[in-house]
Amino acid sequence: MEELRGKTLAELDAIVQRLGFPGYRAKQVFHWLYKHGVRHIDEMSNVPMGLHQALAAHYRLGGVEIAETQTAHDGTRKILFRLDDGCCIEGVLMTEKGRTTLCASSQVGCPLACSFCLTGMRGFQRNLRTAEIVDQVIIVQRELLAGQRPHNLVFMGMGEPLLNLEMVIPALRLLTSPQAVGISTRRVTVSTVGIVPGIHALGDARMGVNLAVSLSATTDEVRTRLIPINAQYPIAALMAACREFPLTRRRRITFEYVLLAGVNDSTDDARRLVKLVHGIPCKINLIPYNPCPSIQYTAPAADVIEEFRSILVAKHFTVAVRYSKGREIQAACGQLAGHCCGQRSG
Numbered sequence: 001m002e003e004l005r006g007k008t009l010a011e012l013d014a015i016v017q018r019l020g021f022p023g024y025r026a027k028q029v030f031h032w033l034y035k036h037g038v039r040h041i042d043e044m045s046n047v048p049m050g051l052h053q054a055l056a057a058h059y060r061l062g063g064v065e066i067a068e069t070q071t072a073h074d075g076t077r078k079i080l081f082r083l084d085d086g087c088c089i090e091g092v093l094m095t096e097k098g099r100t101t102l103c104a105s106s107q108v109g110c111p112l113a114c115s116f117c118l119t120g121m122r123g124f125q126r127n128l129r130t131a132e133i134v135d136q137v138i139i140v141q142r143e144l145l146a147g148q149r150p151h152n153l154v155f156m157g158m159g160e161p162l163l164n165l166e167m168v169i170p171a172l173r174l175l176t177s178p179q180a181v182g183i184s185t186r187r188v189t190v191s192t193v194g195i196v197p198g199i200h201a202l203g204d205a206r207m208g209v210n211l212a213v214s215l216s217a218t219t220d221e222v223r224t225r226l227i228p229i230n231a232q233y234p235i236a237a238l239m240a241a242c243r244e245f246p247l248t249r250r251r252r253i254t255f256e257y258v259l260l261a262g263v264n265d266s267t268d269d270a271r272r273l274v275k276l277v278h279g280i281p282c283k284i285n286l287i288p289y290n291p292c293p294s295i296q297y298t299a300p301a302a303d304v305i306e307e308f309r310s311i312l313v314a315k316h317f318t319v320a321v322r323y324s325k326g327r328e329i330q331a332a333c334g335q336l337a338g339h340c341c342g343q344r345s346g
């Protein structure tokens with residue numbers, strides 16, 4: 001059975017009319033799907049019983065369920081979502097100064113096998129569908145945020161969103177449309193490890209969402225070791241794509257740089273990073289590595305991090321050192337593995 005969640009208003013209009021009901025009923029169904037986040041078709045209280053029955057006979061709502069949540073001491077919540085085929089994905093809900101950020105997933109697992117990432121070690125199961133991407137937000141809003149939208153939405157969970165743009169772009173449209181979920185595009189960030197054609201495609205789609213790029217190295221030799229897809233899309237091509245990415249006024253690209261002791265944390269790296277991002281409106285997030293089981297890297301010492309940061313700051317970049325939240329529940333960057341359904345990795 002086809003899913004209703006993930007359908008546009010035009011698609012719902014066609015469905016409702018095909019089932020023999022007037023087109024205006026589609027707006028009601030759309031509202032129930034995205035504003036109220038209904039979990040059952042019969043919750044659509046202003047929709048006639050006949051349409052409930054017709055929809056239920058041909059369609060299912062679709063989406064995800066929250067199977068489990070874990071809360072860290074800093075309040076960060078790791079969420080295990082169960083999909084209808086039994087696969088699981090993870091998300092993270094963080095709160096800082098009263099503002100919530102949901103870190104959502106775009107794939108079950110990930111094919112890119114970055115060497116510092118537990119998701120990559122787990123391998124790839126499948127792409128998420130639009131309904132599953134949208135519903136991570138809707139169900140968190142409904143069940144964990146007392147009906148409030150998250151202030152920020154970042155696609156930094158499991159998977160590489162630019163490898164699933166066919167499903168991610170329609171999901172972004174529904175998530176940012178004021179008639180649907182209604183999160184401001186300024187508050188939505190898509191994060192990539194550098195899929196160059198995907199950066200161009202996202203730019204061409206003119207979604208207006210923010211782009212974050214996980215750079216994490218300043219030479220192709222080191223970057224390919226950390227992020228194997230760099231062999232296909234080397235640093236020069238990646239930086240060229242970033243320079244071409246359409247940015248509206250006051251928007252900047254975020255460069256994420258995971259700091260690994262003895263690997264990419266030298267002063268030479270910092271100086272090369274300055275040159276690489278020169279001229280790009282950007283901010284730089286330095287992320288000291290979060291230890292993961294089965295991965296051998298460590299974080300640099302505090303003075304090494306500070307020296308790296310000070311080289312960037314001296315060149316007038318906006319730099320933040322981000323110590324990931326939720327480390328003790330494995331909810332930090334690169335730690336999501338979606339343990340369930342017997343798919344435990346590592």
Ligand code: SF4
Pocket residue numbers: 110111112113114117118119120121157158159160193334
């Ligand atoms: S860092 Fe991102 S792209 Fe790389 S393996 Fe992990 S989830 Fe995939």
